[in-house]
Amino acid sequence: MLRLFVGDDWAEDHHDVEVMDTAGRRLAKARVPEGVAGMARLHAILGGLVDDADEVEVLVGIETDRGPWVGALVAAGYTVLAVNPLQAARFRDRLGVSGAKSDAGDAHVLADMVRTHSHELRPVAGDSARAEAVKVVARAHKTMIWDRTRHTQRLRHALRDYFPAALAAFDDLDAADTLELLAKAPTPAAAARLTIPQISAALKRARRRNVADKATAIAAALRSEQLGQPEVVAQAYAASVQALLAVLTVLNTQIKTLQGQVEAHFGQHPAAEIIASQPGLGQVLGARVLAEFGDDPDRYRSAKARKNYAGTSPITRASGKKKVALARFVHNDRLIDALTTQAQSALMWSRGARDYYDRQRARGVGHYAALRQLANRLVGILHGCLKTGTLYNETTAWPDPAQQSAA
Template sequence: MLLVGDDWAEDHHDVEVMDAGGRRLAKARLPEGVAGMARLHALIAEHSGDADVEDVRVRVGIETDRGPWVAALVAAGYAVFAVNPLSVARFRDRHQVSGAKSDAGDAHVLADMVRTDAHQLRPIAGDSAEVEGIKVVARVHKTLIWDRTRHTLRLRHSLREYFPAALVAFTDLDAPDTLELLGRAADPDTAKRLSFNQIRGSLVRARRRDVETKAAEIQAALRAEQLGQPPVVTAAYAAATRATIAVLATLAEQIIGLQGEVEAHFGRHPDAEIILSQPGMGRVLGARVLAEFGDDSTRYASAKARKNYAGTSPITIASGKKRTIAARHVHNDRLLDALIAQAFVAMRVSPGAHAYYQQQRARGSSHNAALRQLANRLVGILHGCLKTRTIYDETTAWQHHTTAAA
C-alpha cells in the first residue's frame, strides 16, 4: 500500500509518497501535464519494492475531483479521494497549532489523511463520460442564468440612480422588449420622445398580450415628471446602461442556445426517462440533478446517503441536555437549487407532494423549511426509482405517508 498526497496548483503538483506506516518515501514538485504524470508513475514504481507494480494498491488524496490530471489518476487504477479543503485544514490543526502552512506540508497532510482516514473519505465516483458531458453544459447554462441575474440587478441599481421612471415603466428588466426600448432610449429625455407606435412595436415583437394598454402605460410612465441628474452624469449612466443591455442581450441568446445542448445531452442518457418521470422535473432541471448526483450506481449506499449529499436532510447538534436540528449550511449549491425548484413545482402538480407539504406546514414549519423537507422526500423517491430502475408512480411514492396521515 502506497499513499500519495497531491497538493495541486494551476501549473504544478506538490506530491508526497508515504508507506502504510506513515514513513515518507519521496516528495517532489511535478509539472502539470503528461510529463508530470509520467514522473508520478515512476515515483510510485520506484517505491513499490519487490512487488509487481500492478499488485500495489495506491491511494491518492487531492483537493479536487475534476480535470485531466484527476482523470488520469483514476484511469491508472489508483483509488482517488477528493478531500474538502476545510477537512484538510482541520486535519492539519490536529498535528500542529503554529498555523504554519506550505504546499509540501499540505501534500504530507493529504497522504496521511488517506492513510488513516480513508474509510471516512469519499472516493471519486465512477461517473460515465455521458454524465460528465451533461455536467459541463448544465453548469455553464446555470452560470449564465446567474450572470444574467447579476447584470439585471446592476441595471436596476443604475436606473434607480438616474432614471427612476424606467423602473416604473418596465417591471421585467431582462425581457426582450425592455432591452430593446432601453437600448434605443437609455436616458430620460430620449425615452420621453418614444412614440406610441415604437413602444407598441417592441411589445408586439416580444409577443406581449394587451399590447395597446401596456404601450400606453409605458409611454405615460416614461413621460411623467421625475427627479434626475446633471446632463453629464446622465450621459455617463446612459452609456453604462447601453453596455449592460448589450451584455444581457448576449447572455439571453447564449442561454437559449445552450439550453438546446443541455436537453440533447440529457435526452441521450439512460436515466433520463426515470428522472423525467419525477414530479416537477423537466429536461433542464433533470439534467442539473443528474449532473450533480452523477450516475455511478455504487456511489450512494442508501437513500439517506443521497439525501446527505444533496444537503436536503437536516443535521442534529446534541450536547448534554441540548439538542438542535438545523438545515445543512455546507452543501452543493447547484444541486440544492435544482431540488428546491423541483419541490416548488411538484407540490403544484403532485397531490402526494402537495399533501406532504401541507403536513409540514401544519406542524409549524415555515414555507422554506417545508419546501426543503419536501425536496428531501423527493430525493428519497428518486433514489428508489433509480435503484429499482422503475419510473415514478404517484400511489407507490406517497402510500406510506397517506396511510400514516389517515
Template sequence: MLFVGDDWVEDHHGVELMDDTGRRLAKARLPEGVAGMARLHAMLGEQLGEDAADQAVIGIETDRGPWVQALIVAGYRVFAINPLQASRYRERHGVSGAKSDAADAHVLADMVRTDSHQLRPVAGDSAQAAAIKVVARAHKTLIWERTRHAQRLRHSLRDYFPAAREAFEDLTAADTLELLAKAPDPASAAKLTVAQIAAVLKRARRRGIADKTAKIQAALRTERLGQPEIVVSAYAARVRSAAAVLAVLNEQITALQGQVEAHFGRHPDAEIILSRPGLGPILGARVLAEFGDDRTRYVNAKARKNYAGTRPITRASGKKKVVLARYIHNDRLVDALGVQAFAALQASPGARLYYDELRAREVSHHAALRQLANRLFGILHGCLKTGTLYDEAAAWSHRVEKLAA
C-alpha cells in the same frame, strides 16, 4: 499499500509517497500534464512494481480535470479531499500556521493513510454525466450572471431614471433591452412614439400590445426628479452597456439550454428522472449533473440526502438537543431541489398533502419545502437503484388514500 498526497497547483503538483507506517518514501514536484503523470507512474512503479494501480491510494484537493481523470483511468483509488478538511487536519498536528506545497502533500498522504474510511472517493461517473455537468453548470452560471447584471441595471435606473423601473417589469426581456438601448435617458425615452414602442413589443411577440404600449409611454413621460445632464449622459452610457451584455447573456443562455436538453435526453437515466414530479429537462439535467450517475457513490438513500443537504443534522450535548438545517452543501443542487419541491406541489397530490401537513404543524414554508425535497430524493434514490419510473401511488400510498377519502 502506498499512500500518495498530491497538492495540486495550477501548473504543478507537489507529491509525496508514504508507506503504511507514515514514513516518507519519496517526494517530488511534478509538472502538470503528460510528463508529470508519466513521472508519477514511474515513482509508484519503483515502489510497488506492477501492482501500483491496486495498491496506491491518492489524496488530492479536487475531483475534476484531466489529471484526476488520468489517475482514475489508471486504476488508482482517488479521494477528493475538501480543502477545509485538509486545513483542519493540518491543525491537529501543528499550530504554527506554517504552510508549503510539500507540507500540504504530506498532510494529504497522511489523511488517506489514516482517514480514508471517512473520505469520499472520486465517483466513477460516466462521460455522458460529465458532459451534462459541464453544460448544465455553464447554463446555470449564465443565469446567475444575468440576474447579477439585471440587479446592477436596476440600481442604475433607480439613481437617474426611476420611470424606467415602473415602465419595464422585466429588465432582462428582449423588448425592455431594445427600448433601453434606443432611449437610455429620460429625455429620449419621453420622445418615444406609440408606433416605436409597439414595433418593439411586436418583435418580442408580446400580447396585448396596445395596452402595454400605452402603459409604457405613460410611465416614461411622467415628470420625475432628475440628475444634471452630464451625469445623466454618463448613466446612459452605462445602461447601454448593461443592456448589450444582458442581450448577449440571453442569447447564450438559450443556446446552452439546447445543449443541456440534447445531452440530458441521451442519458439512460433521463426517463427515470423526468418521471418525477416537478422535474423537466433543464432541472432534471442539473439534478443528474450534481448527483452523478455512479451507482456505487451513495450506499443508501440517507447518503444521497446528506449530499443533497436536505437531511437535517442533530446537535446533542447532555440534556440539550437541537435539530438544524445543513448549511454546508452543494449550492447548485440545493437550488435545483428547492425549485423541484415547489413545482411538485402542483404536479403531485401526495407531495402537496405532505407539505400541507407540515404547514399545519406550523413548519415554515422554506423548512417544509426542504423536508419535501428530502422525501422526494429518498424516492429518487429508490427509483434509480431499482431502475423503475416514479409512481405516485407507490410513493405516497398512505397519503393518496387519505386524500381520496
C-alpha cells in the same frame, strides 16, 4: 498487498506530491508539472518504490474531483479520494497549531489523511462520459443565468440612480423588449420621446400580449415626472447602461443556445426518462440534478447517503439531554438550488407533495424549512426510482396516511 498513500496538492501549473507508507514514513516528495510530463513523473516515482506494480494499491488524496489530471489518476488504476478543502484545513490544525501553511505541507497533510482516514473519505465517482457531458453544459447554463441575474441587478441599480421612470415602465429588465427600448432610448429625455408605435413594435417582436394597453402604460410611465440627474451625468449613466444592455443581450442569446444543448445531452442519458418523470423536474432542472448527483450506481449506498450528499437531510447536535436537528449549511450549492426549485414546483404538480408540505406547515414549520423537508423526501423517492429502474408513480410515492396506519 503493499499500500502507498499519496497526497497531491494541485495548482494550475504544478502538483506537490508526497508518498507515505502504512507506518507514516515519507518515501518520496516532489513537485511535478501539470500535464502528461507531470503524470509520467508521478508514475516513475511510484514505480521506483515497488518491485511488482501488480502487488501495490495506490490511494491518492486530492482537493478536487474533476479535470484531466484526476481522470488520468483514475485511468492509471489508482484509488482517488476527493478531499473537501474544509476537511483538509481541519486536519491540518490537528497536526500543528502554528498556522504555518505551504504547498508541500498540504501534500503531507493529504497523504496522512488518506493513510489514516481513507475509509471515511469519498472516492471520486465513476460517472459515465454522458453524465460528465450533461454536467458541463448544465453548469455552464446555470452559471450564465447567475451572470444574467447579477448584470440585471447592476442595471436596476444604475436606472434607480438616474432613470427611475424606466423601473416604473418595465417589469422584466432582462426581457427582449425592455433591452431593445432602453438601448434605443437610454436617457429619460430620449425615452419620453418614444412613440406608441415604436413601443408597440418592440412589444410585438418580443411576442407580448395586450400590446396596445402595455404600450400605452409604458409610454405614460416614461413620460411621468421623476427626480433625475443633470444631463451630462445622465449621458454618462447611459453609456454604462448601454454596455450592460449589450452584455445582457448576448447572455440571453447564449442561455437560449445552451438550453438546447442541455436538453439534447440530457435526452441521450439512459436515466433521463426516470429523472424527468419526477414531479417538478423537467429537462433543464432534471439535467442539473443528474449533473450534480452523477450516475455512478455504487456512489450512494442508500437513500440516506444520497440525502446527506444533497444537503437536504438535517444534522443532529446532541449533548447530554439536549438534542437538536439543524439544517446543513455545507452543501453543493448547485444541487440544493435545483432540489429546492423542484420542491417548489412539485407543490403545483403533485397532490402528495402538496399534502406533505401542508402537514409540515400545520405543525408550525416555516415555509423554507417545510420546503427543505419536501426536497429531502423527493430525493429519497428519486433514489428509489433510480435503484429499481422505475418511473415515478404518485400513489406509490405518497401512500394514503390512513392506509399506512391500517397496515
